[in-house]
Amino acid sequence: MVNPILLPELREMIRNNQKAELTSFCTTLHPATAAEFMEGLTVEESWSTLSHAPIQRQAEIFEFFPLSKQIVMTSGVENARMARLLEAMSPDERVDLLERVEGEIVESLLPLVAQAERTDIIRLLSFPPESAGSVMTTEYASLTETLTAEKALTALRNQAPHRETIYYIYVLDSERHLRGVVSLAELVVASKTSSVSEIMTRDVISVRVEEDQEVVARKLARYDFIAIPVVDDIGKLVGIVTHDDIIDVVIEEADEDVMQLGGVLPFEEGYLQTPLFTFARKRGIWLVILFIATMITAVALKEYEQEFEQIPWLVLFIPLILSCGGNSGSQSATLIIRALAVGNITMTDWWRIAWREAAVGLILGTSLGCMSYFLAGSLSYWADGFFVVPISLLLMVVTGTLLGSLLPLGFMRLGWDPAITSTPFVASMIDITGIVLYFSIVRFFLSDSMTY
């Protein structure tokens, strides 16, 4: 959100080139606050504001800009200047950025970045997106186990300014194998002469570099860690993932789940920031797929034209029956997709799930069936053969719960993301099934009273 009071003031400072004020703006506020106040500035204004701070501070503020702004700013300045900023940024943040800017810009920037940082960037870029490797940072604090607590603290004093966190210090052997972990709190509390190997925890909980970020998030959350170490195939420490990045992962994954459930392809910008046509496209793809699927309802209904021409009141209950099935199916799909996402159920539970859903469907379907009977009565919608409506409702709700729960599981079995069974998708499948079901029941019970 643009700050209506501070923004004009900031612009004024830039126009008048008030160096002292701009330096103080950049250095005294929390970088997150400074970044927020700078929303609304143009690319040029942003760069000229940043230029009043030391490069380290510039990087800190820059990292708090939304990714979309970072991308625009990257291509809106001389490459040499951007290269200095990249060197100062934290490894995970700069890789997040470089993954999203255009390839040619990366290619023209990289040669200008100092050797050590360039190697680091290229290595991190090589990990698949959404893996532990792609969210980790390589700026961790490490020690060898022979140091005393006092010496360890001295060593940390030197490492501290360049590390993302020094609250967990990883104990490595000469080949960087992860031997243990010690927290800063433990070091501070320990007697000065005790050795790191005495204080450290040897049984280190870690993740492997290729693991999915969701697995990393779940593990870090379960153990309440501030950071979790990332190791390669042979147990060498290659980086750490910190709590703040995990919160972002959790929010991102929840967003994805919600969007997919709602039948929208996920997008990176905010609601109001996404260009209108991107927006229409991300929604249109699903809508068109569902439209084509739902056309089948028209084909199916055509099969039963005779029935509803002869018994027109049957039409009255088509939307009711479909929507009851759709609603119960949406509920089931939501529950299953979320339970799969948080690791609460696995595919092997499928028969327990089917049983539960069938049971819930029976309970709910019977209730709705009975309600329809009485409501129809009180609305004087009674007609000969009305009983087909409660029966259809019951079967429809059971069908809904089963389809809603088993479709996501089936998709998972096929190796697809279960969340692509959005609730609109489930609803469309149920619509088609519902029409066939309703009119099959009608045919079964009412064919005697019809003329063919």
Add this chain to the structure above:
Amino acid sequence: MVNPILLPELREMIRNNQKAELTSFCTTLHPATAAEFMEGLTVEESWSTLSHAPIQRQAEIFEFFPLSKQIVMTSGVENARMARLLEAMSPDERVDLLERVEGEIVESLLPLVAQAERTDIIRLLSFPPESAGSVMTTEYASLTETLTAEKALTALRNQAPHRETIYYIYVLDSERHLRGVVSLAELVVASKTSSVSEIMTRDVISVRVEEDQEVVARKLARYDFIAIPVVDDIGKLVGIVTHDDIIDVVIEEADEDVMQLGGVLPFEEGYLQTPLFTFARKRGIWLVILFIATMITAVALKEYEQEFEQIPWLVLFIPLILSCGGNSGSQSATLIIRALAVGNITMTDWWRIAWREAAVGLILGTSLGCMSYFLAGSLSYWADGFFVVPISLLLMVVTGTLLGSLLPLGFMRLGWDPAITSTPFVASMIDITGIVLYFSIVRFFLSDSMTY
């Protein structure tokens, strides 16, 4: 998940009362791992396993049990024993538990808890659920500003064992007003003789005790903090909320969003753990409400019986038109509810939202309308007056996007949670509107060809 290999082994140890092994099980594993391995044990077995560890360790393991297990265990043991455990638990965890066990159990337990802890529990219980006060812990590390860095570290050594985190140390005056904050890293790195007041950050970012946990989560996530201080009306420090609790809050809130969007009341247990009838009830409430709402579609359709009796092909497209509106409405509702939840839009944006949604609706509705025209042609569903279908589709999609986006905003305006506009709810509203819309268009264009 029950561990199939370790569980029988653990049971064996309990049966044979292998004290040394059980003590080692409790004390060498990470408490989270121990808690996980103990899943599947009965209440009695769990208590007898725990009894082999010192009370502090018992509490650490206990806190990692799922809340449902904690609740059962609380009532499955003598009150005196449970009271000792409560004293050892961290303040926020024990209050989470006590908020959920039955009132009479709390009343019989509290008198047995030591005075200091009892006072703390009663105070924390007094904060409204989901407020900063209800998720905070009172075990924070604090210092006065006149200490030197070296003295501060010595003071921390004494506080450390009783604090949830000593990575941020809050600087308080004699009346516990929050004056500043200093990180353990800063203290370690600083020269021994510099005073806390020189090192500390004075501009402390904090939350107020009555603020919603979602606001707290957003703030902590934005600033990448490990903990955030909670202050009362006059700026006195009353507690801290730590990063691990915030990850839980984020997951919980995302769950709530997803469930409500799917039209299910949120529940605390896992999918397979929730009793079948609780489950049916939580889903049934919404389903019944929606059922009654959707009955209106039957009433509405009855109004138009003449139309579809005379032009039966109109019926074929009822499900298609309703589901296109429903799908686009679900998309809009999902987008808006999530954008509201993550603070991306506010209610004051309503006209920009309405404009965007109308525009997207026009684009998508026109596309689907054109598609229906050609698809119907190729399926030879042409009929006189078929053009009412594309027109209805267009208007339906626009109605869907507008209802889907404005209903959540309207509910928010009324002070309700916008997420109660679940996608099934939106779909039901759209069903009713859709029928009226479709047949009004039919009446408008086709009344000439009908006999009344």
